[in-house]
Amino acid sequence: MTREDETRAFSEVERAAARGELPPGTLAGEYILEGFIARGGCGVVYSARHTRSGRPAAVKVLSEAVAHSRRVVERFAREIEALQSISHPNIIEIYEVGELSGHQPFYVMERLVGQTLDALIRAETRLGPREVLELFEPICAGLGAAHAAGIVHRDVKASNIFICTGQPRTVKLLDFGIAKLMGPEEGSTWLTTAGRMPGTPSIMAPEQILGGHIDARVDVYALGVLLHRMLVGRLPFLTHDMDEMVRKHLEEPPLPPSLRVPLPLELDAVVLRCMEKRRERRFGSVEELMRALREAIGGPASGVQSGVDPAVPGVAVYLEIKTRGGSDEIDDALTADVGQVLDMAESQLSRAGFILASTTGNEVLGVRLLPADAGEERQARRAALGVASALHQALGRRAGADPRVHVNVSVHADDVHARAAGGAAAAAAQPEITGGALMCAGLWAPADEVHEVFATPSAKAGILTDELP
Incomplete structure (x- = not known):
């Protein structure tokens, strides 16, 4: 065999280069890169360690492909400037700023271990009011510090909020890439020059969409969208059509969260005020918003313990709609x-x-808590299977069924976090479902189309075949 016929494994340096990444061992100032963490729109984040002290860190490097774009470099510099101007425990800390030999700017920041708020919501489906309050406090504290420093974030969404592991939980506000540095004008109102505002369309305030003057109330609007998603498990406006998304934010009032899940009317008032179309009708500051939220949920003085609600056994019937064909086929029928x-x-x-624990534009998840007695528990699961079967049959007979619509009906038994209803009518009210494994339907429901009721082993446990509906 000749040398040309020989094969060898690619080195780590070659593999990193093929992916457009910097190889381990690359120096970024006084920090040595150890490995890839994540890639964003314009930058790549690496794990790193200080060459002398060994302090762990994360390094964000502007991608080589865009490092020659003046506009992108300016945005990267603005992010650094914003982060360096704020010193707050809920804002990520910058250790060092520099430029690699290839003229790629970078900055070194504290390394976080945990997950984004977006990942938490996806895992839990929605969060209970107590947990929402616990997380919103540090979010608003960090955002308030940014506003005090003359900075509007302009992109406050769940994927830009990081929840660190450990107790007590530490929450960090991330990604100031499109933050706007403000200067005081006319007292305490910060204004920008007119021009179309960058951001995420699903969370943008009307004045941000229209490119008008903005101030801190743009972030208050985004917090209202975030609050709705945390409480309900979905955004207030759902559409894949960007023009329709913009229209909804400009013209359409959001539905009160309590119409989708059982919530106090006081929380409706907080969310809807945050999302007022006219900014003068919103909360004037994040501090004012937090005072209203504490009052709506009930602060520490109420004596209600914060944290995760107790886990109890439950059974769920989950309906998921799967549409066939491309998005261009969506019509009135x-x-x-x-x-x-x-x-x-x-x-x-x-x-x-069943308690309607989650309802979105393509799914419904109903939950029933299971009794402690083993015989009664098995009977309740058998009844849930019967309900699912009856629903499946009724859907198959529905009038005017569109052939592009397929419906999966699934049943599963697992733990769920539940909280007893409060108030004068508590004895007659259903408990509130706030999370738990049973709510993570994506982990147990089938991903493909099924043509009969899908029941997991835990749903059928101890039930004889001839007892199944």
Whole structure:
């Protein structure tokens, strides 16, 4: 065999270069890169360690492909400037700033271990009011410090909030890449020059979309969107059509969260005030917002313990709509049938005594808590299977069914976090479902189309075949 026929494994340096990444061992100032963490729109984040002290860190490096773009470099510099101007425990700390030999700017920051708020919401489906308050306090504290320093974040969303592991939980506000440095004008109102505002369309305030003057109330609007998603498990406006998303934020009032999940009306008032179209009707500051939120949920003085609610066994019936064909086929007939399916599911599950723990534009998840007695528990699971079967059959017979609409109906038993209802009518009210494994339908429901009721082993445990509906 000749030398040309020989093969060898690629080195780590070669593999990193093929992916457009810097190889381990690269020096960024006084820090040595150890490995890839994540890639964003314009930058790559690496784990690193100080060459002398060994202090762990994360290094964000502007991608080589865009390092020659003046606009991108200016945005990267603005992010650094914003972070360096704020010293707050809920804002990520900058250790060092520099430039690699290839003229790629970088900055070194504290290394965080944990998950984003976006990942937490996806895992839990939605959060209970107590946990929302616990997380919102540090978010608003960090944002308030930014506003006090003359900075509007302009992109306050769940993926830009990081929850560190450990107790007590530390929350950090990330990504000041499109933050605007403000100067005081006319007293305490900070204004920018007119021009279209960058940001994430699903969370943007009307004045930000229109490119008008903005101030800290842009972030208050985004906090309202975030609050809705944390409490309900979905954004207030859901559409894949960007023009329609913009129209909704400009013209359409959001539905009160309590119409989707059981929540106090006081929380509706907080969310809806944050998301007022006219900024003068919103909370004037994040501090004012936090005072209202504490009052709506009940602060520490109420004597209610914060943290995760107790886990109890439950059974869920989960309906998921899967549409066939491309997005260009969406029309009135398809929309009408999807609405019919969701209405039927919500109606039948409610009548059967299920708590509607999650409802979105393509799914309904109903939960029933299970009794402690083993025989009664098995009977309740068997009844849930019967409800799912009846729902599946009714959907198969629905009038005007669109062939592009397929519905999966699934049943699963697992732990769920539940909280007893409060107030004068607590004895008759259903408990509030605030999270738990049962709510993570993406982990137990089938990803593909199924044509009969799908029941997990835990849902069928101890039930004889001839007892199944």
